[in-house]
Amino acid sequence: MILRHEREQIDELPAENTFEAVDERSGAVLGACRIYVSENEALFPARPLRIYMDILGERVPDSLLGASVARAKEIARQSGLPSRVFTQVEPKDDARMAALKVLGFRDSDGLVLMERALGDIGEPELPLGCVKVLDELDDPLEQEYFLERYGQLYNEQYDQEWLEEMRAHRGFKRILIVSSTGMVGETILWQEEDRGVITWLHTARRWRRKGVARCLLQLACAEMQRCGLQVAQAEVQARIPNLLHVMERSGFQQRQLILRYPGVDVN
Numbered sequence: 306m307i308l309r310h311e312r313e314q315i316d317e318l319p320a321e322n323t324f325e326a327v328d329e330r331s332g333a334v335l336g337a338c339r340i341y342v343s344e345n346e347a348l349f350p351a352r353p354l355r356i357y358m359d360i361l362g363e364r365v366p367d368s369l370l371g372a373s374v375a376r377a378k379e380i381a382r383q384s385g386l387p388s389r390v391f392t393q394v395e396p397k398d399d400a401r402m403a404a405l406k407v408l409g410f411r412d413s414d415g416l417v418l419m420e421r422a423l424g425d426i427g428e429p430e431l432p433l434g435c436v437k438v439l440d441e442l443d444d445p446l447e448q449e450y451f452l453e454r455y456g457q458l459y460n461e462q463y464d465q466e467w468l469e470e471m472r473a474h475r476g477f478k479r480i481l482i483v484s485s486t487g488m489v490g491e492t493i494l495w496q497e498e499d500r501g502v503i504t505w506l507h508t509a510r511r512w513r514r515k516g517v518a519r520c521l522l523q524l525a526c527a528e529m530q531r532c533g534l535q536v537a538q539a540e541v542q543a544r545i546p547n548l549l550h551v552m553e554r555s556g557f558q559q560r561q562l563i564l565r566y567p568g569v570d571v572n
Contacts, residue, residue, distance in 0.1 A: 306335065308368055315339055315417075323374065326369040336365025338373035342380055345460045348545055352570060354388035356380055364429060367404055372407045374569075381571035391568030398565075405567050414544040414566040419557040421537050423501070423530040429523035431482060434513060435489055438481040442472060442493075451479075451491075458507065471504075476532060480524050481516060488515040494525050501529030503539040506548075518548075522555040542566070 313321040313463045316365060323341040327333070339359045346353040356377045360370070374390065381388035391414065394401050402412060431437060442448060452463050471477070476496030482489040489512045493505035503525050526537050540546055549559075 306366060308366075308367070308372060311337065311339075316341075322332060322380075324369055324373050324376070326366045334362075336360070336362030336369050338365070338369055340373065340377050340380065343460055347458050347460075349389065350546070352387045352389040354381060354384055356388055356390045356568075358392040360392055364400070367407075370404055370408060374410075374413040378569075378571055384572075386572060388571040389568050391566050392572060394565040394567055396562045396565060399428065402565065402567060407562075409569045410567040411569065412565060412567045414542065415562050416564040416566070417541050417543055417549070417559050418561040418563055419539050419541050419549075419552050420560045421526065421556040423526055423534055423537055423556065426523065426527040426530045429520050429525055431520060432484075432489065432512070432517060435482050435484045438483055439528070440479050440481070441477060442468075442479045454507065455505070474502075476501075478528065480528065481520060482521065482524075490521050492521040492525050494529065496529075496532065496534060499535045501525070501532070501534045501537045503537060518551045519555050522552070522557075526555075 307327045307329055309327065310320040311325050312321070315323055318339055318341070323337070325337040338361065341357045341359060343355045344353050345355055349355065358373050358377055360373070377390040381390060382511070390406070394405070405498055406412070407486055436446060440447070442451060443461060448468055450463070452465070452468060456463050471493070474495035478495070479493050481491045488509055488538040490508040491505070492503060492507070494501055494503050496502070503522070506518055506521060528539050537557070539552065539557065543549055544566070
């Protein structure tokens with residue numbers, strides 16, 4: 306087996322951030338790994354440098370994993386920033402998890418499906434001086450502001466086509482809480498069969514830790530209940546600070562592990 310950097314440039318990555326394992330006799334690629342580096346202080350203030358290892362192949366050689374982890378840790382140490390080196394693993398892929406644990410990874414993050422039954426929700430009390438706005442995000446200027454906020458939070462670029470695909474979901478709605486000084490928070494919801502889906506929950510920085518997120522969840526559930534839906538659900542990344550706690554305090558329960566995000570902290 307030969308371990309080398311990929312010969313063709315991938316996603317504008319430096320060659321040293323790509324690895325592939327190749328069978329010496331057949332030339333077949335046995336597996337590959339590409340390392341992506343980004344910063345996201347908004348979602349992960351404790352460890353803003355995010356170093357993601359995209360592992361390609363069902364059963365990749367241990368040497369490929371080892372070289373990739375070593376390079377990812379090197380990037381983290383060179384940055385000097387509190388970092389998280391992580392990857393994505395299917396829930397039942399215990400073999401991959403075992404190989405990563407040998408390299409110091411911990412199974413301490415994941416994408417979780419959370420649900421709550423919709424009974425008689427009632428209308429929650431809004432923060433003092435605030436009002437609720439319900440719309441379908443159909444104003445062009447509001448769409449522009451939304452794309453800007455979404456992109457800043459996730460440190461990604463999202464375009465109008467992406468937004469229109471989201472707005473095309475059945476029962477698409479946006480709930481805003483606003484004050485005299487601007488937006489307090491917002492959430493996005495739509496309908497899938499008899500379920501309401503919450504896909505976006507955002508609180509303005511100056512309003513955080515004041516119960517806004519919980520209020521938004523209650524407003525979303527009340528709106529779903531008015532539409533005759535039976536269950537509310539959301540996919541939640543466990544490591545986002547306080548989010549699981551807020552969801553659970555709002556009556557949501559963990560139902561299914563969708564993906565594992567094992568990782569190791571550096572610096």
